[in-house]
Amino acid sequence: EADIYQTPRYLVIGTGKKITLECSQTMGHDKMYWYQQDPGMELHLIHYSYGVNSTEKGDLSSESTVSRIRTEHFPLTLESARPSHTSQYLCASSPRGQPHNEQFFGPGTRLTVL
């Protein structure tokens, strides 16, 4: 089983609050990813990183930001949460090697913004 962790698992918060979703992995993977998934819909990539100090935006525009200061840690931040941000956020990682190796996923954070 992959060692990739996300906290919190569930978060209910009011509009306008700043939130940070945590993601960490203990496998030493260089590449990390954030996906957003609405209920019953497909996953959309919102951010990815190929290593420390490297971050890129995915194919779905997002108001969130990410940072990669340490290899094992890839937090996602929303400066001012809105109801439209309500969704499930999934973090993944993959090892160095081919451009896009097998990805391992965390359990996800289900965010509800009231």
Next chain:
Amino acid sequence: KQEVTQIPAALSVPEGENLVLNCSFTDSAIYNLQWFRQDPGKGLTSLLLIQSSQREQTSGRLNASLDKSSGRSTLYIAASQPGDSATYLCAVSGNTPLVFGKGTRLSVIA
């Protein structure tokens, strides 16, 4: 732009049946294709990864095939069990990270 389609969207079968889930993609220039399982409210579990140079991969009761030139993959599940009930997602990687289909929601009835 890569697009991934999965058919059917939902499937209900009695326990013990063999079944096939289908995945198609529009751009055949891929590095690999991955099949995942997702249980309700949970993350994704990787089932099988097929590199672009491979034709199939097997793990237990699961067999995945890849026909890159026609842009198709199938996931074969043998002797289905109620514990197989979940959503099965297909994803391909090319010049961008994984692009996912919407999934097939499988229910295996005891």
